[in-house]
Amino acid sequence: xxxxxxxxxLAADLxxxxxxxxxxxxxxxxxxxxxxGEGARTFIHVDKDAAIAAADAMDHLRNAHAAPSPYAGxxxxxxxxxxxxxxxxxxxxxxxxDSAPAESDAPVVARLRRAGxxxxxxxxxxxxxxxxxxxNPHYGTPKSVFNRSVGHVPGGSSSGAAVSIADRMxxxxxxxxxxxxxxxxxxxxxxxxxxxxxxxxxxxGGVPLSSSLDSxxxxxxxxxxxxxxxxxxxxxxxxxxxxxPVKGMRLAVPTTVALDDLDDVVAKTFERALxxxxxxxxxxxxxxxxxFDDVAVMNSKGGFAAAxxxxxxxxxxxxxxxxxxxxxQVRILRGEAISAADYxxxxxxxxxxxxxxxxxxxxxxxxxxxxTANAPPVIADLVADDKLFATQNLRALRNCTLINMLDGCxxxxxxxxxxxxxxxxxxxxxxxSDCRIFELAAxxxxxIRV
Numbered sequence: 001x002x003x004x005x006x007x008x009x010l011a012a013d014l015x016x017x018x019x020x021x022x023x024x025x026x027x028x029x030x031x032x033x034x035x036x037g038e039g040a041r042t043f044i045h046v047d048k049d050a051a052i053a054a055a056d057a058m059d060h061l062r063n064a065h066a067a068p069s070p071y072a073g074x075x076x077x078x079x080x081x082x083x084x085x086x087x088x089x090x091x092x093x094x095x096x097x098d099s100a101p102a103e104s105d106a107p108v109v110a111r112l113r114r115a116g117x118x119x120x121x122x123x124x125x126x127x128x129x130x131x132x133x134x135x136n137p138h139y140g141t142p143k144s145v146f147n148r149s150v151g152h153v154p155g156g157s158s159s160g161a162a163v164s165i166a167d168r169m170x171x172x173x174x175x176x177x178x179x180x181x182x183x184x185x186x187x188x189x190x191x192x193x194x195x196x197x198x199x200x201x202x203x204x205g206g207v208p209l210s211s212s213l214d215s216x217x218x219x220x221x222x223x224x225x226x227x228x229x230x231x232x233x234x235x236x237x238x239x240x241x242x243x244x245p246v247k248g249m250r251l252a253v254p255t256t257v258a259l260d261d262l263d264d265v266v267a268k269t270f271e272r273a274l275x276x277x278x279x280x281x282x283x284x285x286x287x288x289x290x291x292f293d294d295v296a297v298m299n300s301k302g303g304f305a306a307a308x309x310x311x312x313x314x315x316x317x318x319x320x321x322x323x324x325x326x327x328x329q330v331r332i333l334r335g336e337a338i339s340a341a342d343y344x345x346x347x348x349x350x351x352x353x354x355x356x357x358x359x360x361x362x363x364x365x366x367x368x369x370x371x372t373a374n375a376p377p378v379i380a381d382l383v384a385d386d387k388l389f390a391t392q393n394l395r396a397l398r399n400c401t402l403i404n405m406l407d408g409c410x411x412x413x414x415x416x417x418x419x420x421x422x423x424x425x426x427x428x429x430x431x432x433s434d435c436r437i438f439e440l441a442a443x444x445x446x447x448i449r450v
Contacts, residue, residue: 007225010171011070014062021055021062021073021118024171028075028120031169038148038167041140042160044080044090046121051075054118061116069238071228072116077170079161080122081129082106083205091207092125092157094138095320106205108174108216108233115232120170123160127325129176129209130309130332132184132372132396133389134159135382137325144376145189146422152376155185155396161219162189172229173219178209178305180371180400182217183412187371187424190414192445193219194226195400197409197431200234208312212304212350213404223411223441230434243442244365247281252364257292258399263375269423270370273415273448277368280447284368291357295405298349302334307343310335327389350405357406358430366433366440371412371424372396403428411441415448 005013013019032039032046039046058073067073083089083102090096105113113119124139126132134156135141142159144152145166154163158175162185165173175182177195186193198215208214218229224241231238253259253274262270278284299305309332321329361367373395382389403410403426410428425448427441 004168004221005171006222007071007074007171007220007228010074014073015070021058022052024073025051025055025075025118025120028169031167032121038142038163039169041142042124042163042167042169043077043121044092044124044139044160045087047119051118051120058116058118068114068116074117074172075120075170076112076117076172076174077121077123077161077164078109078119078174079158079176080125081176081207082109082174084109084119084122087122089207091129092127092136092139094323095316102205104205107202109205111232111235112174117172117232123158123164123173125159125161126157127328128207128309128313128332129157129178129181130305130328131156131393132180132400133377133382133393134185135379135389141379143379144422146376151379153188153379153382155188155376157181158185158193158219162186162191162193165189165191165219165221171220172225174233175217175219176206176209177215177217177400177404178213179397179404182219183371183400183410183424183426184396186219186412187414188376188422190416190422191219191221192223192226192414193217193412194230195403195410196230196234197434198407199431200434208308210305210308212308215404223413223438223445226411227438227442230438241438241442244439245281246277246444246447249277249282249440249443250363250365251277251282251284251368252361252366253284253286253368254289254292255286256289257295257402258369260373261395262370262373265375265421266370266373266423269415269420270425273425274368276448276450277444285364287360289357289360291353291360292402294349294353295402298346298353298405299401301338301342302331303346306331306335307338307346308335310338327386353405354407361430366427366429366437369399369426369428371399371426373398375421375423399426407431409434409437411437413441413445413448417449
């Protein structure tokens with residue numbers, strides 16, 4: 001679509017001289033600075049001077065036929081969770097404002113720079129990444145791209161990352177995903193978000209939420225865009241993406257947990273997408289996955305996220321707890337009551353869960369399920385009501401969390417039609433299936449919205 005350029009189309013334009021890195025950066029900066037837009041809430045910090053200098057450098061390298069990659073000069077945004085040399089990593093919080101600037105880039109940031117991508121700025125997020133909703137009382141909450149006169153949540157925790165893509169303030173975004181933090185905001189903003197197999201992308205240089213569940217992934221306009229960014233983040237060669245034909249895809253719809261309590265618009269959009277895939281020749285089977293019931297049990301006391309975040313935050317909360325978002329702090333403090341024995345039990349239960357679930361889903365190319373149980377709620381409603389916030393947060397996180405607990409990989413694709421409430425369709429598989437997930441997603445991304 002001409003209004004929504006992809007990394008491939010931008011690379012072609014740069015190569016042909018139809019645009020320059022300087023022009024792309026200046027256009028993104030103008031959108032960020034637009035007082036009628038969401039830039040002030042989407043970005044915590046904008047690297048204006050550095051981005052322009054980097055753009056000029058990439059233009060000179062391209063003119064000398066020495067660009068480090070076809071994507072050199074394309075602006076990307078970085079979630080505030082990551083270290084960028086010379087900048088303070090706030091993780092969406094006021095509690096880290098007086099921290100020393102980072103001495104080096106996080107490996108994932110360094111890899112993006114090495115490919116020539118230009119860091120345009122640091123994007124807003126849920127404080128310390130601890131929510132699937134995206135509300136931030138410290139830096140404001142960017143609105144979802146849908147129906148901004150009302151103001152719907154952007155999804156979290158990579159809220160600013162998603163909005164930066166939806167509003168063309170950047171053409172790729174670096175996010176994190178512990179229980180859906182790339183996929184949920186992608187679903188709520190009509191873009192693509194990817195959660196890689198955890199071990200493929202290094203976690204150094206990012207403020208942790210849960211070392212057992214954290215993964216670093218991209219958000220972008222298309223499946224192919226995410227595939228390019230994912231390869232760069234994983235330090236792999238960027239390979240041509242070969243979409244799989246929909247005909248013959250073996251897809252399993254888990255009927256356990258994943259289809260419970262869906263908003264009507266989510267259920268209708270999801271079923272329409274399934275019907276379209278079926279007409280195109282996909283082999284779709286609805287299967288029980290009783291192992292999914294075990295996830296709520298493992299998380300009943302707060303799970304890995306509460307235990308591991310409390311271990312990281314306990315001293316910071318002791319000194320600066322009064323400036324935390326109360327909705328974040330209360331979730332972290334659940335970890336205080338988790339004993340070492342409880343934690344060991346969760347580790348053991350997860351190993352068994354992964355083994356049984358992988359065996360059950362092995363006959364299929366992928367699981368297919370709604371990314372979230374809910375469509376994006378209204379910001380004002382959740383700000384005013386703690387109970388509603390908690391309910392909607394759990395509904396947003398539920399399906400994505402199943403895949404993080406599986407140590408799998410997953411992608412969220414927009415399934416709605418133009419003008420409709422944004423709804424995401426998720427493809428997921430066991431860990432190590434990243435290439436297959438990208439091929440399947442590329443094959444169906446345009447078809448499911450017909």
